[in-house]
């Protein structure tokens with residue numbers, strides 16, 4: 131029966147797919163009828179023209195990185211599409227399937243993994259993109275009864291009758307043995323004061339408010355530089371709130387949602403005073419510090435109060451180069467933090483975190499958490515000998531942070547709010563006299579990163595990667 135069906139499939143296959151050669155070959159297992167010889171002469175995708183085209187000149191000075199909206203597949207040619215090998219064979223045994231790519235690499239996928247990741251509307255909710263398949267109804271030793279390369283991708287018929295189709299792009303994108311595509315790298319431009327001289331990231335309020343393209347540009351500037359100004363904003367809390375909500379919903383904290391504050395200690399935090407605040411990141415006392423912070427100065431009739439920004443990722447790189455021991459110390463020793471000024475509040479993270487926090491897989495620095503004012507009592511040392519090492523390290527860190535060449539200072543003015551990545555850029559202010567009114571809000575890190583990706587890459591591209 132199965133061999134007759136395979137023969138029927140082979141006939142329809144060879145008729146419909148006369149353009150391609152890929153032989154499903156597997157060894158030593160009962161689905162010999164699943165093996166099919168089909169031939170093809172032309173590649174599935176014509177690779178795009180040479181990537182060094184006009185829109186991608188090889189310029190003398192490296193241009194400011196733009197968010198790269200084009201996907202590269204890390205195959206032989208940049209931006210080429212993944213193509214199944216014309217010469218090698220798809221093979222599978224009772225545990226896994228092996229796909230040979232034209233680029234000369236081979237991806238293997240365990241059958242249970244592949245079945246569990248079926249993208250069909252019965253297994254993946256078409257609207258919510260959530261798994262509807264009951265994973266635990268699958269036999270752990272599930273295997274295909276038929277495998278067939280098609281134009282659209284890899285067709286698999288599973289024992290039990292379920293049919294799946296995995297696009298070649300999807301398979302290449304999600305290849306894990308080996309990993310074939312790098313995670314899209316974050317295009318950041320680390321800066322010192324000199325780098326910003328002619329190049330302050332700024333966008334126009336009207337552009338941001340009128341289209342998602344405006345939001346795409348705004349969020350990509352924040353991603354690249356760690357901060358961005360917005361010009362032409364009505365000097366009201368309402369307009370400022372609407373502006374920040376063009377990115378995402380506001381993150382509420384014990385300071386409220388959208389804040390409008392002066393130096394009246396309405397909240398028991400030094401931000402609500404006229405004291406100077408050295409370079410710091412906010413909300414180090416939350417397990418997840420806020421992602422973005424917006425400040426819009428609405429009124430000010432005094433002196434001082436100048437804002438300060440420092441690129442924490444650049445400062446960390448300098449520390450790592452100049453004082454590697456200090457960098458290692460601040461990447462390992464956990465610093466307890468708290469916010470306990472308000473009568474009814476004492477906030478701490480579930481565990482203290484180091485100053486420098488790295489991605490567990492890529493190892494890249496992803497977050498700086500530093501606020502010496504909110505640092506709590508450090509009385510839990512793995513080894514009390516580390517006390518001196520820690521202080522030596524924070525003194526080194528402080529010295530780097532205080533270097534004038536790394537500080538960007540600007541007096542905020544009404545109509546030109548500042549927003550910055552609180553996981554990367556440290557901020558501060560000078561002490562001031564007179565009446566000063568500031569409004570703004572926090573946005574969650576995952577929320578703004580979602581908006582950045584969706585407005586810059588688009589939903590289809592993002593979903594392809596999930």
Ligand SMILES: C[N+](C)(C)CCCC[C@H](N)C(=O)O
Pocket residue numbers: 385389391399400401410411412413414501504
């Ligand atoms: C809400 N608002 C921005 C006005 C005040 C924030 C308080 C700053 C706090 N010390 C911290 O570093 O998180």
Ligand SMILES: O=C(O)CCC(=O)C(=O)O
Pocket residue numbers: 401407412425437557558559568
């Ligand atoms: O008032 C300012 O300019 C900044 C206040 C501040 O640093 C903060 O709220 O964390």
